[in-house]
Amino acid sequence: xxxxxxxxxxxxxxxxxxxxxxxxxxxxxxxxxxxxxxxxxxxxxxxxxxxxxxxxxxxxxxxxxxxxxxxxxxxxxxxxxxxxxxxxxxxxxxxxxxxxxxxxxxxxxxxx
Amino acid sequence: xxxxxxxxxxxxxxxxxxxxxxxxxxxxxxxxxxxxxxxxxxxxxxxxxxxxxxxxxxxxxxxxxxxxxxxxxxxxxxxxxxxxxxxxxxxxxxxxxxxxxxxxxxxxxxxxxxxx
Numbered sequence: 001x002x003x004x005x006x007x008x009x010x011x012x013x014x015x016x017x018x019x020x021x022x023x024x025x026x027x028x029x030x031x032x033x034x035x036x037x038x039x040x041x042x043x044x045x046x047x048x049x050x051x052x053x054x055x056x057x058x059x060x061x062x063x064x065x066x067x068x069x070x071x072x073x074x075x076x077x078x079x080x081x082x083x084x085x086x087x088x089x090x091x092x093x094x095x096x097x098x099x100x101x102x103x104x105x106x107x108x109x110x111x112x
Numbered sequence: 113x114x115x116x117x118x119x120x121x122x123x124x125x126x127x128x129x130x131x132x133x134x135x136x137x138x139x140x141x142x143x144x145x146x147x148x149x150x151x152x153x154x155x156x157x158x159x160x161x162x163x164x165x166x167x168x169x170x171x172x173x174x175x176x177x178x179x180x181x182x183x184x185x186x187x188x189x190x191x192x193x194x195x196x197x198x199x200x201x202x203x204x205x206x207x208x209x210x211x212x213x214x215x216x217x218x219x220x221x222x223x224x225x226x227x228x
Contacts, residue, residue, distance in 0.1 A: 040220060042220035042221045043203065098145055098207070100159040102159070
């Protein structure tokens with residue numbers, strides 16, 4: 001089944017404790033992206049990647065890191081999480097920049 | 113700058129009513145792509161439609177229709193004879209093909225509630 005998977009789905013952590021949210025797609029898609037969703041703000045893009053080893057910032061990259069060492073994986077790293085990073089995170093992929101994106105199920109992160 | 117405005121934060125209708133969700137966009141790019149996504153209460157994001165800037169034909173898919181008007185920079189979404197299962201948050205999104213290629217800009221979403 002074609003899908004985007006994210007892990008974990010739920011995470012409660014404390015300020016400053018490094019964490020990684022994994023994202024994987026099995027559709028051989030070139031393009032991958034991370035978004036955060038906050039009430040009243042819609043979805044905002046954090047980082048995106050147009051291909052392996054090619055990443056770039058979105059609207060809200062501060063406090064996040066990404067890497068794209070393999071085509072299928074695009075992990076999101078929070079080196080020192082803070083409470084303002086409490087949010088719902090979505091990973092997405094698409095075959096290219098112009099087609100629709102397929103979204104993962106989301107990761108709900110709470111930073112205490 | 114790229115921007116998407118969904119001025120309707122919440123809409124409530126009774127089943128079988130028609131409802132239109134507004135989407136207004138701003139872009140300086142001559143080539144761009146517009147999208148609509150649905151987020152039902154279960155939380156996943158579901159793709160509904162993509163439209164490129166050169167195709168102004170309206171689209172109909174069952175009870176759903178989309179009206180793209182470049183003259184007013186709008187890409188509105190109409191649900192005919194709404195049903196309870198249409199209750200969801202709907203997002204409009206824009207991708208330009210200029211200097212911000214790779215970026216996808218979402219509106220803040222419209223929460224649609226359809227009452228039985």
